[in-house]
Amino acid sequence: MSIEKLFGSCSKLQIFPRHAGYSVVVQGLYDDVKRCCNKMGLKVHTTNHSLGIWGKKEKLPSQELLEITTMCGHGMVPASLVKDALNDIKTGKSTVKEAALKLTRPCVCGTFNPDRAERLLAKIAEKK
Amino acid sequence: MRIDPDKCIACGNCLPYCPMAAIAMIGDIVVINEDECVECDCCFDFAGCPTAAIEKVDLAWPRILRNQFSNPVVPTVTSMTGRGSEEMKTNDVTNQFRAGFFGLGVELGRPGIGVRFDDVEKVTMALAPHINKFAAVNPVTELLEDRTTGKIRAEVLSEKVMSVLVEIIAPLEKLPALLQELAALKTKVNTVFCASLISRLDENGNSPVVEIARQWGFTPEIRTKTNIGMGKIPPGYRGEAHK
Structure with missing residues (x-):
């Protein structure tokens, strides 16, 4: 079983039950994570470092669409749905918030962040 | 559909x-x-x-693999949901990535492009000669016809799925050769892929793979997934940690 939680600051990490024995994985800038752990008397154990995206990158949608679609790690939020949501905003069919919620639905694991999607959609819609 | x-x-x-x-x-x-x-x-x-x-x-074999590797809530051939193992997430308990070894995950097809198994096979065959083993609890490993050559069962090669994760463990000295094999695949596969390096940290919190990767001209990202060592070995556990 896994549980995911978004922490805005180092001090909030301290809510973890220290002695429950659960494995805990923190995502973020490694130096920050290490510093937070040291502060809490924890020793970082194992890391996973990405080497970035390789291969046929020309097949990828634009960076601004990727910023939204990649919030669903399983790829269930298509770039075409983001374009559709942007069109809904442009034509007045939906508000930015409604458009963000529409994008949230296919992400069945619940990691897609609708608040961030709303901010990003608003930014793109403003430019167009 | x-x-x-x-x-x-x-x-x-x-x-x-x-x-x-x-x-x-x-x-x-x-x-x-x-x-x-x-x-x-x-x-x-x-x-x-x-x-x-x-x-x-109704999807018959091997088309059923498309559903299993593409819908995250559908169990795969290993009877797990998800596309890979727990890898480093529970390494503080399992100790499958020990000092002197590293893990390599190669995720193909995402974000949003998809991948066919003939491209996955290019990766498994390139990695196989250099590694200790493919991760045991991983649906791609289940599809290998031969774990020593990395050959995938012929009948699944043309199937297209959303994404696939190949996971291996190898001794640290094999890292440069594996990185070069991966770099050579950049122009040979018809999709995107992302490699990630897993390692047990030393006493000072340094990762040995990061240093080696940099020496060979690769740039590990500074944003990581970090297991912060809070897992405790359950009573009676007989996994890697006890070997």
Whole structure:
């Protein structure tokens, strides 16, 4: 079983039950994570470092669409749905918030962040 | 997945819901390109077809793999949901990545491009000669016909899925050769892929793989997943940690 939680600051990490024995994985800038752990008397154990995206990158949608679609790690939020949501905003069919919620639905694991999607959609819609 | 032409009113609502852009309006008919469809169920589950024209079809082997590797809530051939093992997430308990070894995960097809197993095989065959083992609890490992050569079962090679994760463990001295093999695949596969390096940290919190990767001209990202060592070995556990 896994549980995911978004922490805005180092001090909030301290809510973890220290002695429950659960494995805990923190995502973020490694130096920050290490510093937070040291502060809490924890020793970082194992890391996973990405080497970035390789291969046929020309097949990828634009960076601004990727910023939204990649919030669903399983790829269930298509770039075409983001374009559709942007069109809904442009034509007045939906508000930015409604458009963000529409994008949230296919992400069945619940990691897609609708608040961030709303901010990003608003930014793109403003430019167009 | 298929669209019943007798029920479809060609409203086009389902088109943007396909992550593979496999649904198209041809004239006044909406059709699904079966070869490109990865059976992720996204159109069926979320497009809200007003006439229920989108229909799931019974998937036989090997097409069933498309659904298992594309819809995250469907169990895969290893009877796990998800596309890979727990890898470093529980390494503080399992100790499968020990000092002197590293893990390599190669995820193909994401974000949003998809991958066929003939491209996955290019990766498994390139890595196989250099490694200790493919991760045991991983659906790709289950599809290998030969774990020493990395050859994948022939009947699945043309199947297309949303994404696939190849996971291996190897001694640290093999890292430069593996990185070079991966770099050579950049122009040989017809999709995108992302490699990630897993390592047990030393006493000072330094990763030995980062240093080696940099020496060979690769740039590990500074944003990481970090296991912060809070896991405790349960009583009676007889996994890698006790070997």
